[in-house]
Amino acid sequence: MSQRPFPTKRNTFSTISHYLQFSKTISQLKQTHSFFLKTLPKPQYHPFLTQFLTQLLRACGDNLGYARHVFDQIPNCKNQFLWTSLIRSLVFQGHFIQSILLYSRMQRKGIFPSGFTFSSVLNACARVPAMFEGQQVHASVEKSGFLRNNVVQTALLDMYAKCGFVLDAQRLFNAMEEKDVVAWTAMICGYAKVGLMHEAWCLFDAMEERNVVSWTAMVAGYANYGDMGAAKEFYDRMVEKNSVAWLAMIAGYGKCGNVSEARRVFDEIVKPDASCWAAMVACYAQNGYAKVAIEMYVAMRDQSVRITDVAIVGALSACTQLGDVKMAEALAKNIEEGCCDRALFVSNALIHMHAKFGCMEQAWREFSRMKERDVVSYSTMITALSDHGEFQEALVLFSKMQKEGIKPNQVTFIGVLNACSHGGLVEDGCKLFELMTQILKIVPLSEHFTCMVDLLGRAGHLEKAYNLIIEYGGASDAGIWGALLGACRVYGNAALGEIAASHLFEIEPENVGNYVLLANIYASLNKWEDAERLRKMISVKEKRKSPGRSWVAS
Known part of the structure; x- marks a missing residue:
């Protein structure tokens, strides 16, 4: 049609219908649309919009914006078929939330949905997932008398199953008189x-x-x-x-x-495919085969396999494990060049990598440019600030996180308590620990107790630190008792030092550092006999300190 011009004289309705019938592509449809908008007054071209939109929805493919625009031009559209067709097209193209909103608008307009309308919007609810909206659709299905419709029943079953409500799905499944392979499969997937x-x-x-x-x-x-x-x-x-x-x-x-x-x-x-490559990169990275994970990622690029966000996160993790600065720069460049979607967890992994390499400016820049942040984003950044000695900044970010309504988790509190510990912020640390345990009811881990014992110990509150250990039952954790023993070494408290050391001797008898610390406490108090006794124990047991090793690649 685009190969021949429109006639210049006024066309009859039948001629316009003819053009609509033979317009197949978006380009042809737009020419037809433009023509009858110019040729006919509004009251006369409105009936043609319905026919036109039907053709458009068949041809538009991914370009649904134009179809939505045309649909909005139809005044008080009551055509159930058009509403349903547009909803189905939105679902087919993955615009699930838009399809649910359009269905709600259809309901408000008082337009009676068909079985295809219900099945389409239920599919959208299943994919979001949107359980509350799905239940509302279920109520409308029952009121409309479509509950016996096999297609609608299967869509309801699939929605409940995908949302994790398997008991509701099971009730629907058991009530179905005819169960096809789709219903059986949906129920199996739900379980x-x-x-x-x-x-x-x-x-x-x-x-x-x-x-x-x-x-x-x-x-x-x-x-x-x-x-x-x-x-x-x-x-x-x-x-x-x-x-x-x-x-x-x-x-x-x-x-x-x-x-x-x-x-x-x-x-x-x-x-x-790209997903399998990405899974293999992630598999290597999460099991400590960092070098092989990087090799897999490089092979993906060499073979022009599409880089997914899972693949890039696996490569970022592997790069962080290796301490490979050059590879870190290359990965950051790949992301900047748009090798994959800059998903939330990609940005989180990038922040973590930058922080581990000491590039706090880049970490901050990535954090600041994020349109959406979650608890992982904040926890990663707070931990990074704490690790790099920016203790007050970590507390400020924690406060901002709360103002934005993001609930902190166990990892967040490890980071912020670490900041308090290394910054000597005793009062802030105690308030945060109370917030975590008493108000938010977050179960503390050994890392939290270690932070608190270290915080109190650095400030000389050794008795409080010891009472905290006893109160929360940390008797089997070496890190907690090690923090107390270290504080006892600083403040020369032999009594508590002996208690802490006795626990450590049982938990990790081969760790020579614990014996040395207690011996140093005795020596600082001029208890030479006790110090010499410990040194003989070390000699007799032939204990050796483990040699240190850097994780940074040379």
Whole structure:
């Protein structure tokens, strides 16, 4: 159509309909749209917009913005088909939240949804996931009498299953008179998602017709929960393997630390996709094979495999482990050049890497440019500030985090308590520990007690530090007693030093440093006999200090 001009004289309605019928591409449709907007007055062209939009939704592909614009030009549109078509198109293109909002607008307009409308918006709710909105749709389904519609039933079942509400999904499944393979698979996926693998297996075993999705759900379910024996059994029985199954097996072996089996799965894939490459990079990185992880990442780039955010985060982690400054710069450059989506967890990993290399300016710059931050973002930055001696800045950032409504977690408090400890901020540290344990009800870890004992010990509050250990039962942790013993060494408290050392001798009898510290306490108090007794113990047991080693690559 674009190859011939429109006639210059006024066209009849039938001629315009003819042009609409034969307009197939976006370019042709836009020409048609422009023509009848110029040719007809508004009251006459409105009926053509409906036909035009129907054609447009078929041809627009990823370009839904133009379709939305045309849709908004139709005054008081009551055409259920158009509303449903636009909702389905939004869902198909991955605009799930927009489709849910459009459905809500449709409801407010009083337009009666069809079964296709319900199934489409339920699919969107499942993918977000948006459980509250899904339940509202469920209520509308019941009021509208579509609960017996098999397509809508399956969509409801899938929504509840994907949102993790397997009991609701199970009730729907049991109530269905006709269960197709999609319903069976959705229920199996729901059980697998929440780790109910026995229930998933029973359903799978009873399933007459199985598809690749149901097989993959079983493999991924067992792999995600660490039962690699069962996962491998299903994986080996799969006639048609897919990327999801490969990815689940590689990631599952990676979590279990079985790197060789993960690589075996990877090597069996004829043409691994970007997700499988990324999983292998992550597998190496998380199991301490940092050099190999970097080699895998470089191979991805050399073979023009698409770099995913998972791959770049694995490479960043490996680079941090190696202390490879040149590679760190190369990775940061790759991200700047747009090698992958700058997802939230990519920025978090980049901040961590910059901080570990002492590049606080770059870490701050990355943190500042983030449009969205989560608890990991703040915790990483607070810990970095604490590690680099910027104690007040760490507390200021912690305060900002609270003002933004982001709830701190255990890692956040390790960072901020460390800042208080090394900065000598006793009052602030005690208030923060009370906030964590008494107000936020966060269960303290040994690292928190170590920070608090170190904080109180540095300030000379040895009795308070000891009472804290006893109160919270840290008797089996070497770090906590080591912090107390170190403080006793500074302040020459032999009584508490002996108590701390006695615990340490039981927990880590081969650590010669504990004997040396107690001997030094005796020596500082002129208790030479006790000091000599300890030195003889060291000599008799032939204890040796472990040699120091830098983690930074030379």
